Amino acid sequence: MKAIRFHGRKDLRLDEIPIPELKSDDIKIKPAYVGICGTDLHEYEDGPIVIPSTSHRVTGEQLPLTLGHEFSGVVYEVGSAVTSYKPGDRVVVQPVIYDGTCGACKQAQINCCYNMGFIGTSSAGGLAEFIVVKESFLFRLPDNVSLDVGAMVEPLAVAWHSTDVANVRPSDSVLILGGGPIGIAVLLCLKAKGISNIIVSEVAAGRKKLATQFGATHVLDPTEDDVAARCRQICDNEGVHVVIDAAGVQSGLDTAIEACRVRATIVNIALWGKSPTVAVNTMIYKEITYKGSAIYVQGDFQQVLDALGNGKIANAKDMITKKIEMSEVDEGFRLLVEDKANQVKILIRVAGGD
Numbered sequence: 022m023k024a025i026r027f028h029g030r031k032d033l034r035l036d037e038i039p040i041p042e043l044k045s046d047d048i049k050i051k052p053a054y055v056g057i058c059g060t061d062l063h064e065y066e067d068g069p070i071v072i073p074s075t076s077h078r079v080t081g082e083q084l085p086l087t088l089g090h091e092f093s094g095v096v097y098e099v100g101s102a103v104t105s106y107k108p109g110d111r112v113v114v115q116p117v118i119y120d121g122t123c124g125a126c127k128q129a130q131i132n133c134c135y136n137m138g139f140i141g142t143s144s145a146g147g148l149a150e151f152i153v154v155k156e157s158f159l160f161r162l163p164d165n166v167s168l169d170v171g172a173m174v175e176p177l178a179v180a181w182h183s184t185d186v187a188n189v190r191p192s193d194s195v196l197i198l199g200g201g202p203i204g205i206a207v208l209l210c211l212k213a214k215g216i217s218n219i220i221v222s223e224v225a226a227g228r229k230k231l232a233t234q235f236g237a238t239h240v241l242d243p244t245e246d247d248v249a250a251r252c253r254q255i256c257d258n259e260g261v262h263v264v265i266d267a268a269g270v271q272s273g274l275d276t277a278i279e280a281c282r283v284r285a286t287i288v289n290i291a292l293w294g295k296s297p298t299v300a301v302n303t304m305i306y307k308e309i310t311y312k313g314s315a316i317y318v319q320g321d322f323q324q325v326l327d328a329l330g331n332g333k334i335a336n337a338k339d340m341i342t343k344k345i346e347m348s349e350v351d352e353g354f355r356l357l358v359e360d361k362a363n364q365v366k367i368l369i370r371v372a373g374g375d
């Protein structure tokens with residue numbers, strides 16, 4: 022079968038590899054659409070970072086590795102012990118590999134598993150004609166949700182989880198730092214949860230336009246606006262209740278602390294290139310809570326699927342700014358670097374794609 026494998030920095034190849042074997046409790050899927058994620062891009066530009074160069078401690082796999090952890094697909098074949106899925110079922114894959122036995126997993130925090138891995142970075146991913154996974158990784162796609170939107174469930178679950186970590190209520194006002202793919206996903210999840218006052222801070226013109234299109238109440242530009250002052254002004258001269266940081270830059274965090282009202286919560290969802298300094302005294306005087314949000318826990322995938330099915334997460338399809346074929350993968354990665362202000366999600370159409 023054909024598979025897009027990561028061999029090293031800026032080295033993706035469309036390889037011919039054996040079709041994976043099916044064991045009795047396995048499900049063989051034809052991936053339909055696979056999203057290119059910031060993690061993939063990071064590996065492509067600067068990797069290997071998390072993709073193992075030697076045998077991975079849990080999966081045993083290593084370079085070259087088939088990419089793809091944001092994907093939907095169609096069940097092709099099921100093992101003899103599988104009863105809950107059948108060929109033709111439309112599914113999405115929750116790609117987290119966790120041991121289920123460590124201290125984090127015992128607290129149901131699979132997202133913090135001490136031995137965590139990922140399908141698509143620690144074991145072969147969805148950018149292939151077939152993938153074989155255990156039943157427990159699968160979720161059923163609602164009938165009214167298309168396969169391309171299915172590939173957005175994973176990044177939406179990351180965003181959904183951050184809004185849970187923030188404990189955000191409908192009456193809260195929220196500032197999102199960064200209007201990239203995750204910032205936009207956070208915006209859609211906040212709207213699904215009934216939050217009406219959502220401010221997005223973003224520099225790039227293309228992304229500012231997108232944030233407006235996706236329903237941000239206010240879009241501010243830190244190079245033109247005093248974002249903290251504007252946030253206080255917009256929010257009863259007090260400031261925002263919640264900040265979700267999807268940017269991970271020093272000036273953004275400084276602004277966030279200034280934009281917060283008393284007892285506000287800042288949730289960090291960004292991976293930082295360099296650790297920031299923090300205005301801790303202001304955090305004390307305002308009793309600001311600072312929390313991390315890591316991927317998602319069991320339950321987030323289903324909540325996103327339900328919200329897509331009942332229309333509470335609207336316009337997820339509009340996040341797809343381009344669809345490409347497997348043979349065009351280099352072009353997709355190039356566009357995400359060079360045209361990132363205008364691209365939200367680029368999907369790669371694979372064997373099961375309609």
Ligand SMILES: [Zn+2]
Pocket residue numbers: 119120121122123124125126127131133134135136
């Ligand atoms: Zn664990």
